[in-house]
Amino acid sequence: MPNSSIVTRIGFALSFMVALTVVTLLASYWLSEKADQDALAINIAGSLRYQAYQYSWHQLHDADSAAAAAMQAEFEQSWHHQVFNRFSHSESDLATLYTQTRTSWQQFQQQIADGVVTSANLQQQILPQIDQINRFVTAIQQDAEQRIRSIRLIQVLSLFSSIGLALVIFYWLRTRVKYPLEVLTLAAKRIGQGDFTARVNHPMRDELGVLSGTLNKMNEAVGYMYGNLEKRVDEQTRAISQSNVRLQFLYDTARMIIEHSPGYHDFTTIVEGLKRASEVEDLELCLITEAGNKPYLQVQPTGAPEDPCEGVDCSQCVNAGAGVSIQNNQRIYRFSIEREQQNYGVLVARCSLSEQLNDWQQQLLQSVADQLAIALSLKQEEEQVRRLALIQERTVIARELHDSLAQALSYLKIQVTRLNKAIEKDNKEVIDDVAEELKQGLNAAYRQLRELLTTFRLKVDGAGLLHALQTTINQFSEQSDLSFRLNYQLENTPLVPHEEIHLLQIIREACQNAIHHSQGTDVVVQLSQQDQRIELSIEDNGVGIPDQAEKMNHYGLAIMQERSRHLGGTIEIKRRSEGGTGVYFSFVPQYLLEREATV
DSSP states (O other): OOTTOHHHHHHHHHHHHHHHHHHHHHHHHHHHHHTTTHHHHHHHHHHHHHHHHHHHHHHHHOTTSHHHHHHHHHHHHHHTOGGGGGGTTOOSHHHHHHHHHHHHHHHHHHHHHHTSSOTTTHHHHHHHHHHHHHHHHHHHHHHHHHHHHHHHHHHHHHHHHHHHHHHHHHHHHIIIIIHHHHHHHHHHHHHHTTOTTOOOOOOSOSHHHHHHHHHHHHHHHHHHHHHHHHHHHHHHHHHHHHHHHHHHHHHHHHHHHHHSOOOHHHHHHHHHHHHHHHTOSEEEEEEOOTTOSSOSEEEOOTTOOSOTTTTSOHHHHHHTOSEEEEETTEEEEEEEEEETTEEEEEEEEEEETTOOOOHHHHHHHHHHHHHHHHHHHHHHHHHHHHHHHHHHHHHHHHHHIIIIIIHHHHHHHHHHHHHHHHHHHTOHHHHHHHHHHHHHHHHHHHHHHHHHHHHHHOOOOTTOHHHHHHHHHHHHHHHSSOEEEEEEOOTTOOOOHHHHHHHHHHHHHHHHHIIIIIOOSEEEEEEEEETTEEEEEEEEOSSOOOTTGGGTTOHHHHHHHHHHHHTTOEEEEEEOTTSSEEEEEEEOOHHHHHHHHHO
8 A cells, every 4th residue: 555545644643633532531530530539638627627626625624524535536537537648648738738737736735735725715726726727728629629720721722632633634634535536426427427538637646546547447448348338238138038038937837836736728828838938839748647658638839730749659759758859850859747756748849950959948948847747746746645634534533433432332232232131021120220321321422423523523724723722612611611711822833734633632622521520610721832842731620530530431531642642742631639630731743853853
């Protein structure tokens, strides 16, 4: 960097200002530190006058009392106060005056002790001592005022020095920085408006001089290149426009695939758009089944030949894979629609022998083929998921019927057998007992059937688990005399659909059990996350669950345990120490399991 660098000059100027400020602050701090205890010294020295009167009076009238001794000690303590220590090692006029005043008072004390000073002449003899103390107080005050005046003088000098230095720096910045920058700015504006003839003359060898020279050279280079720039811009604009068309087509295709599974009309739209984007006139999309040997769907753009594959074995074309071949005086490009070793068909592009597809055209066709493979794969997976969901739902229904209604009906069947035997023996007591059992069993079976129907209709819609729980709690509150409360604390925890369904089913089963068996008044449902586990508790204030409840036709308990196993969690159903029953379930949500698996 040259010696006349602007940055160096500004650095020196700022250093001068900072140094001046630091010197001023240090001097002011030094003087203020010396004057820190001046007010205390004035206060202590001023109190000596009052203490002198009190001391003299007590010594002459009550010298042997405890008050006189205390007054003497206090007076001596004032004379030896630490604020006067600075006078012990100083030879200033103030220190000399302090020594004289103290010596004079000690002599006066001795005169009182010797009886020279009596009550009659006390007032006359003490006046010189008081005057001496007043002079000492005045001297301390004048010394403090002198320090304040020194601080003011330093601050005034610093102020005017700072103003003068600032004016010098401002003048220098204006002449050496501001004006050259204005010239450079004006030249830059002219360049921005297309005038590349602007030149800047800066005589200094600083940064602005280097910038001026660089700007002049840049103008010359830009002026030379400007003649060819417009042509290149037009070419790039056309290329960007074509790229934009292709990107827009790929975006529309991807969005169509994401929004819904493509059908015949969608494939037609894709092929038409591909024709415009790739600038290839002869295109053909052929889709086949996994075991097929000819296309089940053949799509061509508008204006294509009626049957370009006439006389050609479709299986050879479809199963030939990706590549380029020559046939019937045409160059044929094939792009396989394949994903995860599953062949869904082929995308064919044809052109004359004298032509061939550019790299970008082949890349575009291959990208579309890959997108179609993804779309067809997702469609196939979606259908498989629907089939699995249907099978799973049927399995759930069968299990629910077997665990509840089927067992109840088996129990009723046994009672019917008992009834037939009792009728044969004309045992009225057994007939009445079986009739009552059948009545209760039918009522229980009917109730279980209604609960199962409600369970099978249960769903978690777009409003989420919280809305489904609130709806369920409201239904239970309307159907029973129990008071239900919900404490939901999973606002920031994502759950997959099957987790929400199982949680909702467990809560419904536990609440149904509380309605039928608890004989309580309150049920509290709480759902929260502790560390990495989802914690669920359903507590009532009823009579409590009996021992070995699973052996008493409590099918709901078995259902809850089965659902807890599906979520890989642990469930505990027990009698609460404060009364009632508690159902406690916890499990690790799927999103945390997946996150730990990727770590």
